[in-house]
Ligand code: AMP
């Protein structure tokens with residue numbers, strides 16, 4: 001189906017498409033999502049097709065209130081409740097044992113479902129109007145740069161979906177932190193908008209899972225979030241004439257013209273860097289250069305999520 005894609009802020013229109021089983025791009029505080037009715041298997045299939053995402057890569061379900069989350073899972077305890085109280089709405093995704101109400105396809109057949117309440121007024125209002133939860137991966141083509149503005153979504157999904165709900169630029173800018181409990185131990189499966197230092201006061205010790213050790217943690221592909229231009233993490237320009245673009249943390253680097261550099265956080269704040277990360281990648285990628293060099297950011301707090309995304313953007317795509 002080839003759509004004439006509209007960008008707007010009309011919640012009635014967005015809800016109407018979703019009720020018809022179609023897809024709508026939605027704003028969240030992390031990145032834009034490509035949303036469909038999570039309980040309608042046909043709509044979920046459309047999400048995978050539209051993104052060209054492999055079926056083994058499960059989707060996060062977005063809810064508007066805790067009751068809705070509860071209806072989708074089997075287990076619920078005080079720690080889960082405490083996490084929701086502390087971080088929802090916000091960039092924290094919980095992996096919990098799923099109820100039979102959740103279609104297999106959403107979870108790629110796994111026993112747990114990933115749930116989150118996004119912190120964006122338009123999207124929360126939209127989910128309430130729909131009365132069903134929304135399955136939503138990032139609104140980009142599979143493996144490509146995540147969108148943090150409606151224009152980014154449009155550039156990748158124009159003609160593929162009927163509507164993009166425009167909620168302005170994303171406030172956090174990197175994907176949610178994914179946590180879950182295994183053998184009574186809390187684990188971080190993906191670094192993101194909520195840091196370990198923020199989690200530990202609520203649930204105690206949290207372990208970081210190394211994706212390389214976890215071929216069974218789907219979606220944690222070593223390559224992801226990639227620009228079309230080959231990207232390396234770290235390195236320097238040998239010759240200013242080389243067609244190289246540079247993603248810098250807080251200041252311009254030597255040896256490359258300013259117009260081929262993107263400074264993530266002129267104020268030196270990691271939150272600013274996170275918010276501007278994907279816009280920087282989009283912008284440098286659009287220059288059509290031969291190579292991009294990304295400078296790692298300080299590896300603390302949300303900086304870990306940024307470096308994680310850069311590492312994956314740099315990894316060579318296999319298969
Ligand atoms: P995103 O790419 O932001 O849509 O996030 C989806 C990622 O969340 C997937 O790639 C998985 O790594 C993780 N995830 C989602 N659902 C599940 C699940 N049911 N079990 C394990 N991991 C999941």
Ligand code: MG
Pocket residue numbers: 137138146
């Ligand atoms: Mg994604």
